Amino acid sequence: MSTIAFDIDGDGIATLTIDVPGQSMNVIGPDFIADLDAAITRIASEDGIRGAVIASGKDSGFMAGMDLKYFGSMLASAEGERPSPADIFDKVFVLNQLFRRLETCGKPVACAIEGTCVGGGLELAMACHRRVVGDSPKTQLGLPEILIGLFPGGGGSQRMTRLMGVQAALMYMLQGKLFRPAEAAMLKVVDEVVPQGTALDTAKAWVKANPTASVQPWDVKGFKFPGGAGGFNPAFVQTMAAAVPMTVKQTQRNMNAPIALLSAVYEGAILPIDQAIRIESKYFAKVAADPQASNMIRSLFVNKQAAERGARRPKDQPKAPTRKLAMLGAGMMGAGIATVAAQAGMEVVLFDRDQAYAEKGKAHVEEQLSKRLGKGMTPEKMAETLARVTPTTDYAALAGADFVIEAVFEDVAIKAEVTKKVEEVLGADTIFGSNTSTLPISKLAKAWSKPENFIGIHFFSPVEKMPLVEIILGKETGPAAIAKALDFVSQIKKTPIVVNDSRGFYTSRCFGTYVQEGVEMVAEGINPALIENGGRQLGMPVGPLAVGDEVSIELGNKIVLAAKKELGDAYVPQRSDELMAQMVELGRLGRKSAKGWYDYPEGGKKHLWPGLADLFPLTADQPDVEAVKERLLYRQLIECARCFEEGVLETPEDGDIGAIFGWGFAPWTGGPFSHMDTVGIAHVVAVLDRLAAAHGERFAPTKQLREMAASGATFYRPAPSRAAA
Structure with a gap:
């Protein structure tokens, strides 16, 4: 034709x-x-x-x-x-x-x-x-x-x-x-x-x-x-x-x-x-x-579009658009989700334990919409969109909602209490999505009578700007819940990846290693400025210490404490754990407290905290920036590879998309799995072995990586046939 x-x-x-x-x-x-x-x-x-x-x-x-x-x-x-x-x-x-x-x-x-x-x-x-x-x-x-x-x-x-x-x-x-x-x-x-x-x-x-x-x-x-x-x-x-x-x-x-x-x-x-x-x-x-172009095209365009068009959606499930959303929690995350849902034409019931908090959440929606006036948003359209958001403290107001997203405090008991109360109103046939960044979905699903209708739906802050949504499958999550969650993500015009349950899932778990490795180097006496410059030169949006401040040192410390409690003797402690606990004790919680790894003077420009040199004296022998970049890169790569081996990730496509759009992994690589394929799995294993010998077992190659190196397989291409050879 x-x-x-x-x-x-x-x-x-x-x-x-x-x-x-x-x-x-x-x-x-x-x-x-x-x-x-x-x-x-x-x-x-x-x-x-x-x-x-x-x-x-x-x-x-x-x-x-x-x-x-x-x-x-x-x-x-x-x-x-x-x-x-x-x-x-x-x-x-x-x-x-x-x-x-x-x-x-x-x-x-x-x-x-x-x-x-x-x-x-x-x-x-x-x-x-x-x-x-x-x-x-x-x-x-x-x-x-x-x-x-x-x-x-x-x-x-x-x-x-x-x-x-x-x-x-x-x-x-x-x-x-x-x-x-x-x-x-x-x-x-x-x-x-x-x-x-x-x-x-x-x-x-x-x-x-x-x-x-x-x-x-x-x-x-x-x-x-x-x-x-x-x-x-x-x-x-x-x-x-x-x-x-x-x-x-x-x-x-x-x-x-x-x-x-x-x-x-x-x-x-x-x-x-x-x-x-x-x-x-x-x-x-x-x-x-150069392979860089094809890697970037594959991840940033071809695979991204495929994900947005439903590559991971169960094919036998009918379309399930959300018409009325029950948004539990009106904090920054919940209010952000309410904003994008209302913009997509959904009715949103914005629930919180206190009416003032619920109203504050709606005020956030209004503020975000007002920023778009003159950029495709008219006053009439803004008023119409805002009218779709109803702040409330009454569980009964959730009646008629066909999808629930929970974004309350990161505590299993609090989430379970809210989950059970919502089920009393909506029934267990409604699909329930939990927006959590670390808590295991299978554990949270126990509070819902039909765990097959329970799913993780992890947003990134700020919701209005961040393009990725991580869909997490619990052990019993069914196809209807997967379809519902993916259809919702499509409605709000975000990019989804689908992963399996794990502590920290994929994005939070792997992103955390970037920050942790930066803190490990501080503990070793490496110059913090060198660490930060190494992160930026690697192609990350900001250095590991700066991003640690943004997400909060206090939150990082709480995640470590929760992991220790959950895993018990199986938890492998790191020096970075002690450093974060020490910073919290000093009241240096991150940007939110105007002091963390950086100082944030009012009206001035942020700068690395001079007191770091007193707490963690610099060593006389400093590494070059290439060594710092290598550690920051390969610490992320090995964690991504572990997620693949453990089945948290089912496809390298999800891994590459999630890394770039979720935590800003160096876009020039096309993503961690594209990068490992490009430099060669055998090379990756050799570098990891060297880093493990120098810095510890956290760099140790997985069994799967060693097998791939031996067979000639890559993440995007299986091992060549021995018979053909």
Whole structure:
């Protein structure tokens, strides 16, 4: 089936309507490339065609860019080995050549954009001579490729800089920042913003009125970049001189794509467009040839989308959307869940033991909604959303709720008491979800008469911003509960992972090792500043001590005490346990008390607590930063591997998604399991053995890792067949 419908009207204007079969959104694949190539040939060669308009036949929007599954196939040779950058260049330059043919076809081509237009879709639009966009609050445009380890490779880095200037274009491309129609017009990325639904007619009218407007500005002799460009332009030199160190600082030299983008822009800006797009494709091929790109694409896009579309949802269960949510607990977590649920159209009963607390929770909802005014939220919509939230202290008000989420104090007895009282009102056939970060779900489920209807649903703070929800299955959790929880996560537009029960589950358990290892190093006399810098250079959002303050040293200490009580003699103590207890005794509880590993002076900038040096004197022999990074990285990797061996994780996909979106595990790796596969399981085992010998059994490789190293298996690929060998 064709991906482009080609029609010519009485005025000789061809309309190319893109509608890629089998896709919810238009994407660029081999069929589309072939069809567009044929369409450009017709436009250029047929005398009866005066010009053309490109539009979408899908309600979902104009175009989302490259089909990443197709792109992934371009990165594998027939022998299964990774092709060279030169081989990749030959494949990716095809699209650049195609868009160049479009803008030099000799006839005016306009683009009618209704809805989302990102990535390769915007690159196609920028290759047209006129861009008209329908004004809708849902419409977004931009080049977000940097967010998945790539950069614009269809001429985007060259045309966007020529349309809006190097400085502004770099700001948007390096951040993967999207923009609305009005902003796109201000930036000169689009030429005209018209009422929604009229872009096609407006674009046709422009083509009819401008039969000779078939030359791009950068093909006109004497063209100058907005703001200037070139090695002798002071503004351009200053922009690039600032962009490089800023990008290096932001990425800690871990990401390939941003540096390649800067190189492509710098070199392309001093060359004619035909040479510039070749430069872009060469740098793009170099980035694509590195495993980093494919790992990031797999985890941050392909597997993330699969999870959001229900990859782990029981297939035999009917859809079970939540209409009325019983939200137990109106603290920051409960109020945050209430906010996203109300925004998704659900009625929310926000329950707390005290009406003042319940009202405070609703006030939080109002505050969060008010922040979105003017950003797709109107006063009328805000009032309507807020009206769906009912604060109460009366269990009877929960009647009619078809899903329960509990977010009360982290205490088994308190949770059990609330759970039983809710069952008296709703009955055990209702699905009950507990938002807990550490308490075993199977134990909590004992308070619900039908444990098959009890499930863990772990949110991250702040709920409104954090994209991940960890679904935890107790020993008896049934398929109806799994389906209900996943459907709820889909309604609130979050990304789910599904894990099995364990103390700390997956995310809290593995994230905790990052903080613990940082504290272990403090105990050894390693400079706290070195530890923090090592964490950031690894690619983590902040250092382990800073994040320990954010989540609270006191909370970390309570988790340790609870684990000791639960596990008894099986608990393996660490030096970090003693340090956290000591900090709590000193009243240094973390950011919430304005003092922890850091001091937080009022009106000033936080800084590491000078008293650390007195409590934990620095050793004379300090490790280098690479050794610190290695310890922080491999302590997380081994815990992730243990979760996989123990069955807490069932798939590496959940492990990678959960790590990146749950606790900010270095995105450049594609996640812990992608990273272990990339460096090689045998290498991982060797490093862990060395670290275990130096620092203790917490680094000891699992039996499964040793077996994988011996067999040649990886997490994403089973061991090769011995018979085949």
